[in-house]
Amino acid sequence: MAKSICFYFQVHQPYRIRQHQLRFPPENHDYFKETTPQSNEQIFEKVSHKCYLPTTELLLELCEQYPNFHCAFSLSGVFVEQCENFKRPGAEVLENFRKLAQTGKVEYLGETYHHSLSFLYSKEEFATQVELQRDLMIKYFDQKPRVFRNTELIYRDDLGEFIRLMGYEGVMAEGWATALPDDNPNLVRHAHSIELGHEDHAIATKHSISGKPKKQLNILTKNFLLSDDIAFRFSQTTNSDLPLTAETFAQWVDESPGDTVNLFMDFETFGEHQWEDTGIFEFLRHLPQKCADRDIVFRTPSQTLDHFEAQNNYKATEFISWADAERDISAWLENDMHRNAFNEISRIEKKLHAHLASKDSEIISVLADFRKLQTSDHLYYMSTKFWADGDVHTYFSPYENPYDAYINYMNTIHHLDWRLDLLLANIQ
Amino acid sequence: MAKAPKVLVLGWEYPPVFSGGLGVVTKNLAQALVAQGADITLVLPQFITHKIVSSGYDPGVKLLTFANSAQRYDDLVNTIHVPTFMYSPYMNAGDYKKALNQYKKGGPDVSKSSAESDVYGENLWVEIDRFAAEVVALTGENDFDLVHAQDWITAEAAIQLKVKRGIPYIIHIHATEVDRTGTTNKDSEVFKREQYAMQQSLRVVTVSQYTKKILVDQYGIDPEKILVVYNAYEKKVPTPEYIKARQFPKNKEEFWVLFIGRVTLQKGPEYFVDTAAKVVPHNPNIHFHIAGDGDMMPQIRAQIKKFGLEKNVHCHGFLPPAKRDALYMLADACIIPSVSEPFGLTAIEVIDHCTPLIISKNCGANEIIGHKLEVDFHDSDKMAEYTLALQKYPELRRTLRTKAMDNKDRLTWEAQASRMMEIYENHTSL
Numbered sequence: 050m051a052k053s054i055c056f057y058f059q060v061h062q063p064y065r066i067r068q069h070q071l072r073f074p075p076e077n078h079d080y081f082k083e084t085t086p087q088s089n090e091q092i093f094e095k096v097s098h099k100c101y102l103p104t105t106e107l108l109l110e111l112c113e114q115y116p117n118f119h120c121a122f123s124l125s126g127v128f129v130e131q132c133e134n135f136k137r138p139g140a141e142v143l144e145n146f147r148k149l150a151q152t153g154k155v156e157y158l159g160e161t162y163h164h165s166l167s168f169l170y171s172k173e174e175f176a177t178q179v180e181l182q183r184d185l186m187i188k189y190f191d192q193k194p195r196v197f198r199n200t201e202l203i204y205r206d207d208l209g210e211f212i213r214l215m216g217y218e219g220v221m222a223e224g225w226a227t228a229l230p231d232d233n234p235n236l237v238r239h240a241h242s243i244e245l246g247h248e249d250h251a252i253a254t255k256h257s258i259s260g261k262p263k264k265q266l267n268i269l270t271k272n273f274l275l276s277d278d279i280a281f282r283f284s285q286t287t288n289s290d291l292p293l294t295a296e297t298f299a300q301w302v303d304e305s306p307g308d309t310v311n312l313f314m315d316f317e318t319f320g321e322h323q324w325e326d327t328g329i330f331e332f333l334r335h336l337p338q339k340c341a342d343r344d345i346v347f348r349t350p351s352q353t354l355d356h357f358e359a360q361n362n363y364k365a366t367e368f369i370s371w372a373d374a375e376r377d378i379s380a381w382l383e384n385d386m387h388r389n390a391f392n393e394i395s396r397i398e399k400k401l402h403a404h405l406a407s408k409d410s411e412i413i414s415v416l417a418d419f420r421k422l423q424t425s426d427h428l429y430y431m432s433t434k435f436w437a438d439g440d441v442h443t444y445f446s447p448y449e450n451p452y453d454a455y456i457n458y459m460n461t462i463h464h465l466d467w468r469l470d471l472l473l474a475n476i477q
Numbered sequence: 478m479a480k481a482p483k484v485l486v487l488g489w490e491y492p493p494v495f496s497g498g499l500g501v502v503t504k505n506l507a508q509a510l511v512a513q514g515a516d517i518t519l520v521l522p523q524f525i526t527h528k529i530v531s532s533g534y535d536p537g538v539k540l541l542t543f544a545n546s547a548q549r550y551d552d553l554v555n556t557i558h559v560p561t562f563m564y565s566p567y568m569n570a571g572d573y574k575k576a577l578n579q580y581k582k583g584g585p586d587v588s589k590s591s592a593e594s595d596v597y598g599e600n601l602w603v604e605i606d607r608f609a610a611e612v613v614a615l616t617g618e619n620d621f622d623l624v625h626a627q628d629w630i631t632a633e634a635a636i637q638l639k640v641k642r643g644i645p646y647i648i649h650i651h652a653t654e655v656d657r658t659g660t661t662n663k664d665s666e667v668f669k670r671e672q673y674a675m676q677q678s679l680r681v682v683t684v685s686q687y688t689k690k691i692l693v694d695q696y697g698i699d700p701e702k703i704l705v706v707y708n709a710y711e712k713k714v715p716t717p718e719y720i721k722a723r724q725f726p727k728n729k730e731e732f733w734v735l736f737i738g739r740v741t742l743q744k745g746p747e748y749f750v751d752t753a754a755k756v757v758p759h760n761p762n763i764h765f766h767i768a769g770d771g772d773m774m775p776q777i778r779a780q781i782k783k784f785g786l787e788k789n790v791h792c793h794g795f796l797p798p799a800k801r802d803a804l805y806m807l808a809d810a811c812i813i814p815s816v817s818e819p820f821g822l823t824a825i826e827v828i829d830h831c832t833p834l835i836i837s838k839n840c841g842a843n844e845i846i847g848h849k850l851e852v853d854f855h856d857s858d859k860m861a862e863y864t865l866a867l868q869k870y871p872e873l874r875r876t877l878r879t880k881a882m883d884n885k886d887r888l889t890w891e892a893q894a895s896r897m898m899e900i901y902e903n904h905t906s907l
Binding site: 070071072384385386388389433449450452455456459460 | 755759848850851861862863865866869870872873875876877879880
């Protein structure tokens with residue numbers, strides 16, 4: 050049976066927060082405007098030109114040229130929102146994603162609208178954010194997501210069960226040894242089925258997208274070695290096999306045992322993390338032909354799940370993610386600042402819980418801001434994991450250090466909390 | 478195996494008698510080197526200055542009490558005392574003259590004969606030459622492989638030993654005139670002496686990349702010749718004085734911010750007071766403590782008065798180590814707004830007590846401290862924001878406190894001494 054590659058690209062941009070000083074509280078609540086050192090719009094525009102536009106155009110070409118080429122995207126709602134808000138070049142970026150959908154060869158996955166960690170603090174909020182993103186996918190791409198991926202591939206058995214009850218057929222997860230019985234990420238897996246508590250079960254069922262959930266949820270696991278050969282190691286010149294050619298990579302895929310090589314990575318790999326001059330676009334351009342030479346085809350996640358028989362269980366009793374060497378959730382929830390920020394989100398979420406359906410424009414505005422503050426990137430910026438040595442790692446953060454990230458976040462979320470209290474006092 | 482390198486270390490201060498970090502460094506490094514097999518002889522000036530101190534001269538040298546005692550300060554390090562009047566490595570020509578005049582005039586407590594005081598040079602430069610000659614004479618009997626000088630003030634002695642007895646020297650730069658005065662006047666006597674001493678040395682050792690850059694950019698020293706050996710954490714056992722000193726009166730409602738160091742231009746005390754002025758209107762429970770003394774004290778007092786901060790900014794003067802340690806312990810935050818600091822042992826002491834640290838970017842210790850809040854020394858707005866945030870968010874303090882421990886184990890005097898040993902052995906095995 051021909052082996053296949055399953056490409057999935059993560060497309061996400063957080064709304065970075067403007068500087069908020071304790072001594073001079075802001076006069077308005079445009080938390081996401083005039084951010085420093087670059088505005089959200091400037092960053093979006095820069096990444097669009099380096100990555101989103103050239104890569105979507107290249108993929109459109111590949112879809113046209115190679116009958117066997119397929120791929121998948123997961124677009125966060127906040128990314129799509131930025132496409133809508135920052136029309137130049139957002140409109141063009143969104144149009145390219147629509148064209149990709151129209152080829153019939155590109156699948157759009159489900160995720161939380163706000164790229165959040167909501168599953169960890171509120172199932173209701175989680176389910177709501179999944180629905181919001183789903184609505185966007187239907188609106189723009191006329192696709193109802195069948196396969197789900199959670200923020201940063203964070204997964205645990207109960208998340209799988211929740212997602213199954215919501216009506217999804219498959220989920221993406223990290224191919225990490227602790228969860229894989231035989232350490233082979235190249236096989237489709239069954240989720241280890243567990244039973245949810247009564248309350249969670251009811252929430253999942255309430256937000257179900259299909260009449261009857263599938264009997265079994267299947268899992269596609271990331272081949273992190275081969276994925277990272279592209280995403281992280283592509284331009285490393287120390288490796289003797291590099292610069293990596295499409296030919297060599299196709300050979301590695303061929304040699305990797307199993308049915309499907311799942312290549313999951315940030316879309317920004319193309320042109321932003323790996324700059325154009327590394328030859329990353331040429332690599333992608335030639336990959337389909339080099340794979341075709343070896344009878345390797347490309348399948349979308351849904352096609353992969355339909356095509357191959359699932360075997361053995363993927364069992365995750367603890368959270369697994371695709372982040373850092375630990376592959377756990379410590380990038381977002383490790384130090385005291387994380388826990389404090391997390392508790393604040395959780396506390397405010399409970400306060401807002403009764404007002405989720407409110408028609409009050411002020412409440413709607415607070416809720417929209419609050420959800421943007423739930424984006425996991427804000428917590429990631431607070432991670433102190435890389436600071437032990439005192440040397441500044443090249444750190445994908447708008448802040449100089451994790452402490453600034455925490456202070457600014459807390460100042461902002463407290464301001465939001467204050468706004469909310471004023472509003473709620475008026476309502477009562 | 479090569480024989481142990483026999484090294485003459487030219488020191489200035491030695492705990493418990495010291496006015497600054499140099500004494501701490503000298504002691505810890507010398508002991509660790511001896512433990513690693515080096516044969517170290519330490520030259521220390523024999524202070525006869527305690528009477529001057531009691532007559533109220535420089536409070537920065539309050540502790541010079543071992544002057545007349547002849548004991549060895551530990552069993553391992555041989556010490557040779559050379560009488561001199563250059564009792565502080567932080568002194569300049571003016572300070573010397575002032576102190577000497579005061580000494581000659583004699584306060585009520587001074588009982589030395591005038592004959593004794595005649596020994597000292599009429600100005601700092603003469604005294605430095607006299608000290609150098611004494612060192613050469615005193616060490617005449619011994620054969621040293623290498624001389625290890627500290628800062629410019631001992632450099633002349635090292636140069637004389639090189640010229641007269643052919644012993645090469647390395648010079649350890651703990652601070653430069655550029656740091657001390659904040660200017661880059663290349664014509665000053667001290668600048669020229671520092672430059673010459675480095676040019677004549679076998680190797681230059683310094684305490685941070687930050688200082689190395691100054692030595693290269695300002696003094697034109699070949700970067701290949703300069704090695705960085707950071708200072709380290711000192712292992713301390715709580716003493717009874719320390720435990721007693723911890724009973725500092727502190728109201729639970731109060732949030733304490735510390736400034737510890739000499740109150741002098743280099744340390745940026747005025748930015749500490751500026752910060753207080755920006756914080757107190759927002760939170761009167763935040764109190765600022767200045768532990769230290771120095772030439773800028775009158776200016777600082779005037780500044781406190783001008784801003785009306787008498788209730789919130791407290792000046793304690795120079796504190797003995799036990800009391801200082803206690804303050805580190807009790808403080809909720811510490812600010813080091815130094816204009817230029819080659820290393821800044823204070824920073825290490827703050828981290829050692831797991832106290833959250835706001836520190837100037839112009840501070841060499843930054844290179845080895847991961848978890849701190851970094852600022853431009855003059856940016857009192859940012860320091861004020863950090864102070865208020867530290868007060869408001871206990872989790873921020875807790876994260877800084879717990880993470881402070883992260884690289885403590887790696888930064889030991891043993892590790893730093895073995896770097897020095899390498900340098901010694903490289904030059905003695907030639």
